[in-house]
Amino acid sequence: MAAITATDAHGAHDEHPSDVVYWKVFGVLLALTALEVSTYWWPEDWHKVTAVLLIIMMVIKFATVALYFMHLKSDAAILKRVFIAGMVLAVGVYVAVLGAMVFFKDSGTAIQGGTGFNDPPREKPLPPPATDPPPIIRDTGHH
Amino acid sequence: MTDTLENTSHDIEDPNFDIESVGHTHLPTNTGVSNEKLGMWVFLGSECLMFGGLISTYLLYKNRPGAIESIRGRDIVSSSLRPSDLFDIPFTSVTSFVLLASSLTMVLAVNAAARNDMQRMRIWLGSTAALGSLFIGGQVYEFTTFHREGLGFTTNVASSAFFTLTGFHGVHVTIGILMLLVTIAMSIRGRIPHSRAEAVEIVGLYWHFVDVVWILIFTIVYLIK
Numbered sequence: 001m002a003a004i005t006a007t008d009a010h011g012a013h014d015e016h017p018s019d020v021v022y023w024k025v026f027g028v029l030l031a032l033t034a035l036e037v038s039t040y041w042w043p044e045d046w047h048k049v050t051a052v053l054l055i056i057m058m059v060i061k062f063a064t065v066a067l068y069f070m071h072l073k074s075d076a077a078i079l080k081r082v083f084i085a086g087m088v089l090a091v092g093v094y095v096a097v098l099g100a101m102v103f104f105k106d107s108g109t110a111i112q113g114g115t116g117f118n119d120p121p122r123e124k125p126l127p128p129p130a131t132d133p134p135p136i137i138r139d140t141g142h143h
Numbered sequence: 144m145t146d147t148l149e150n151t152s153h154d155i156e157d158p159n160f161d162i163e164s165v166g167h168t169h170l171p172t173n174t175g176v177s178n179e180k181l182g183m184w185v186f187l188g189s190e191c192l193m194f195g196g197l198i199s200t201y202l203l204y205k206n207r208p209g210a211i212e213s214i215r216g217r218d219i220v221s222s223s224l225r226p227s228d229l230f231d232i233p234f235t236s237v238t239s240f241v242l243l244a245s246s247l248t249m250v251l252a253v254n255a256a257a258r259n260d261m262q263r264m265r266i267w268l269g270s271t272a273a274l275g276s277l278f279i280g281g282q283v284y285e286f287t288t289f290h291r292e293g294l295g296f297t298t299n300v301a302s303s304a305f306f307t308l309t310g311f312h313g314v315h316v317t318i319g320i321l322m323l324l325v326t327i328a329m330s331i332r333g334r335i336p337h338s339r340a341e342a343v344e345i346v347g348l349y350w351h352f353v354d355v356v357w358i359l360i361f362t363i364v365y366l367i368k
Contacts, residue, residue: 019254026247033243036366037236044368051367058362062355069250070351071344076176079184086188090195098199 015074025068032057183345187352194356197311198363201304205364224294226305230365231285238281239361242316245274246354253347256340264343265327271350272323275316282313308364312356319350 017025036057039050067073072080174181205227252267286306289295296306326346329335335342 016254016257019251022247022250022254026243029243029246030240033236033239036362037232037239039366040232047368054362054366058358061358065246065351065355065358069246069354070348076174078174079176079181082181082184082188083191086191090191093192094195094199098202101203 016071017068017074022068025064029061029064032061177341179345180341180348183348187348190352190356194308194311194359197304197308198359201301201308201364204300204304206301224292224298225301226289226294227368229289229292229294231288232365234281235285235361235365238278239357241274241281242278242354242357245271245278246351248274249347249350253344256335256337256343259337259340261330261335265330268323268327268330268343272320272327275320275323275350279313279316279320282309282316286310305364308360312353312360315353315356319346319353322346322349 036054039054042050066083072083172178172181205225248267248270252264252271255261255264255267286309289302294302296303323346326335326343
């Protein structure tokens with residue numbers, strides 16, 4: 001219990017924002033979502049920039065909802081820690097897994113034309129057909 | 144712990160302390176927050192892991208619609224059709240706006256409950272449930288369209304990963320709607336007095352989490368090409 005500080009206890013007496021603040025936050029979220037949707041019609045050549053922008057906007061929206069609507073901004077610090085611990089653990093584990101699938105050669109991915117783990121197993125190549133042995137010519141001694 | 148107890152008006156270790164005198168007020172906890180609220184946050188933290196796994200699975204399989212063995216037998220079912228080939232972004236955007244709006248109505252309900260304005264709280268909770276139902280209706284329509292186009296749950300691994308991820312989210316929204324309706328019913332019967340307004344906030348936490356997960360799914364699954 002040593003980890004529980006006076007700040008934690010004080011945080012429990014949170015003051016929730018007013019309705020006006022919530023409407024403003026919703027306006028920001030709405031604008032960001034509209035911007036996100038607009039990227040669907042952006043030129044294909046911009047796909048790398050678009051992907052980066054989309055991820056940034058996603059993180060901003062996620063944080064805004066968590067901080068304001070879920071009251072993490074004003075609530076007890078322990079709640080923030082519990083949720084962030086889950087998030088960090090999840091992101092860490094799955095980035096590691098996804099990275100492993102991409103970087104390890106025998107992960108089953110079809111990067112170099114191999115079969116993926118979702119493809120049916122490739123049949124083993126058949127052994128080369130047995131060639132007939134050369135005819136044995138016996139020297140019968142008749143010339 | 145000492146700091147927490149110092150901030151409370153009752154000392155539970157005092158032998159003369161009468162527990163009945165505080166009625167149903169929450170007792171102080173070691174963490175400074177109620178156990179119910181902390182329990183919901185721990186649950187949401189664990190839910191991050193589950194949705195993280197489902198999103199990762201989709202990312203692995205989305206561009207590899209290879210063949211899988213059918214669950215009906217040993218025949219191989221395969222299709223090169225991917226979920227992303229059938230996405231209707233304008234339609235999904237509308238349903239995303241609807242879910243986002245439901246988060247606003249939810250937080251307004253929580254504020255109304257904190258102000259002891261129970262009538263307004265029920266109106267906002269009902270609005271949230273209605274918007275959530277609209278979102279689920281949109282998802283059912285989307286799934287039906289995909290099925291008509293030939294993309295079923297077992298068509299290929301990409302479709303299985305997609306339907307599992309979005310279907311699990313849909314189930315969470317449905318459970319959230321049921322929680323909202325139960326909260327409204329309890330409020331009408333007078334079982335959520337002002338002293339238990341935190342119950343509405345806990346339901347709200349679950350609802351906002353469902354919205355937050357959709358923010359991730361909408362960007363990662365639908366928008367990033």
